[in-house]
Amino acid sequence: MKNHFFSILILLTITTILVRCTEDDPEIKITSMTFDAVSVEVVEGTTVDLNDYLIIEGEDADQAIVSFTTSNDEVVTVSGVVLSAVGVGTAQIVATEVNTDLTATIDVTVISKVIAVTGISLDKSEADLKVGEELQLTATITPDDATEKGVTWSVSFPSEAKKQDELPTDIATVSEEGLVTAVAAGSVVVTAASKEGDFSASATITITSVAVTGITLSASSLSVNIGETGSLEATISPENATNKNVVWTLTEDEGSPETYASVDAETGVVTGISECDACGLALVATTEDGDFTAVVDLFVVYVPVTGITIDPSSFSVEAGETQQLVAMVEPTNASNKNVTWSVRFTSFCDAIPEDYATVSATGLVTGVSPEICDLEIRATAENETRTFGTAFVDVTVTATSVTIVDDEELPFAGKSISLDYIESSMQLYLAFTPSNATNTLVTWESDDSEAIDVSDTGLLSGLSSSTARITVTLNDGSGLSDYVDVSFFEP
Numbered sequence: 001m002k003n004h005f006f007s008i009l010i011l012l013t014i015t016t017i018l019v020r021c022t023e024d025d026p027e028i029k030i031t032s033m034t035f036d037a038v039s040v041e042v043v044e045g046t047t048v049d050l051n052d053y054l055i056i057e058g059e060d061a062d063q064a065i066v067s068f069t070t071s072n073d074e075v076v077t078v079s080g081v082v083l084s085a086v087g088v089g090t091a092q093i094v095a096t097e098v099n100t101d102l103t104a105t106i107d108v109t110v111i112s113k114v115i116a117v118t119g120i121s122l123d124k125s126e127a128d129l130k131v132g133e134e135l136q137l138t139a140t141i142t143p144d145d146a147t148e149k150g151v152t153w154s155v156s157f158p159s160e161a162k163k164q165d166e167l168p169t170d171i172a173t174v175s176e177e178g179l180v181t182a183v184a185a186g187s188v189v190v191t192a193a194s195k196e197g198d199f200s201a202s203a204t205i206t207i208t209s210v211a212v213t214g215i216t217l218s219a220s221s222l223s224v225n226i227g228e229t230g231s232l233e234a235t236i237s238p239e240n241a242t243n244k245n246v247v248w249t250l251t252e253d254e255g256s257p258e259t260y261a262s263v264d265a266e267t268g269v270v271t272g273i274s275e276c277d278a279c280g281l282a283l284v285a286t287t288e289d290g291d292f293t294a295v296v297d298l299f300v301v302y303v304p305v306t307g308i309t310i311d312p313s314s315f316s317v318e319a320g321e322t323q324q325l326v327a328m329v330e331p332t333n334a335s336n337k338n339v340t341w342s343v344r345f346t347s348f349c350d351a352i353p354e355d356y357a358t359v360s361a362t363g364l365v366t367g368v369s370p371e372i373c374d375l376e377i378r379a380t381a382e383n384e385t386r387t388f389g390t391a392f393v394d395v396t397v398t399a400t401s402v403t404i405v406d407d408e409e410l411p412f413a414g415k416s417i418s419l420d421y422i423e424s425s426m427q428l429y430l431a432f433t434p435s436n437a438t439n440t441l442v443t444w445e446s447d448d449s450e451a452i453d454v455s456d457t458g459l460l461s462g463l464s465s466s467t468a469r470i471t472v473t474l475n476d477g478s479g480l481s482d483y484v485d486v487s488f489f490e491p
Contacts, residue, residue, distance in 0.1 A: 253280030462488030
């Protein structure tokens with residue numbers, strides 16, 4: 001009985017202890033924990049209370065214990081619930097509820113701190129330039145650590161000097177880096193404006209012209225061929241003279257330079273017209289500013305033709321067809337490259353060359369008829385009539401048919417011939433269409449040459465009683481042919 005009572009007492013004691021433990025450590029009821037945004041952007045150097053972004057739901061939400069960790073402590077650090085942005089970049093914050101192990105994440109992007117522009121200044125407030133000179137202006141943004149230090153440059157007229165018929169850039173230009181280039185005499189204001197904020201600084205630039213003091217030419221004389229061009233380079237002094245324009249003219253002792261040459265007044269390019277060797281012709285360059293001049297002797301030279309080559313140098317042309325020839329004149333700088341075309345026989349021939357071929361003024365050859373004598377096409381220099389080039393031509397006529405005929409040029413009736421022992425041979429002849437065809441080379445063939453033979457010239461020979469087919473074929477590859485069947489009887 002004592003043992004049973006003692007067991008009950010121990011059981012009650014344990015139950016009491018468990019009840020007390022449950023009352024001292026109740027279950028924490030938290031259903032969810034999230035951040036109210038997927039990501040957040042923070043300025044470098046600032047802090048954020050992470051509790052401001054964390055949402056905890058459940059009966060015991062107010063009893064939640066949360067710890068925070070960062071994926072990149074060079075971008076953000078966390079102390080308690082305070083996030084500090086320490087460097088530009090990205091990091092992920094993980095929040096963990098200690099009692100329930102619930103987690104939530106938020107991406108943090110740290111951006112640079114923006115430091116506003118407070119002013120801008122230039123290293124010069126005014127400057128004097130001559131036309132063609134350059135000046136580098138330097139703009140300084142304050143403070144030194146301003147986030148946006150970009151500058152926009154512009155050029156304008158001073159308010160009291162603004163003109164309606166020109167632009168400020170006609171006087172001076174300014175690059176994106178502040179390099180000022182003086183273009184023409186006048187006065188402009190160059191302004192540097194900050195890209196951030198409404199700040200600007202200006203410099204007044206006064207530009208003056210540089211007068212011409214002289215002119216020289218690149219050679220003491222100029223020689224050009226007839227029909228060709230040449231020029232000299234003019235050098236204006238000083239090098240930075242404002243107006244370097246030059247007017248080019250020609251002079252001649254008798255006052256007629258246009259007889260020998262012409263000149264472009266702006267470029268100074270001279271074109272030779274006719275020969276002038278020491279005839280008093282001169283090229284004159286005159287400056288627009290100051291009326292300074294430079295004069296050199298001008299010679300116009302005639303270069304004769306020394307040789308002519310025709311391409312192609314030999315060719316065949318079908319009657320009624322054409323072939324274009326090209327005459328190549330030497331030297332390439334000959335003054336007169338014109339040629340006269342003609343057709344002629346290479347040796348004496350009692351005929352007219354043009355009855356066989358003609359040639360136009362431009363070298364286009366037309367075949368007329370197969371030539372009876374050797375023909376050539378000649379290109380003769382227009383001025384040097386003893387200088388010429390030649391090309392040899394064959395005029396061809398292509399046969400359209402070939403027919404085996406007798407000595408009276410008549411086809412054999414029924415395309416058959418009979419030979420006997422009395423007349424065992426016969427000469428065969430050919431007729432071509434057209435009759436003046438030039439491709440008349442043929443091949444003769446017998447399909448039984450042991451009985452009836454045919455020579456290369458078409459001579460038939462009966463050898464034994466039989467019948468054979470004699471065929472003649474053009475050798476030009478056209479496939480044109482004719483035949484005759486020959487029978488031979490011997491006693």
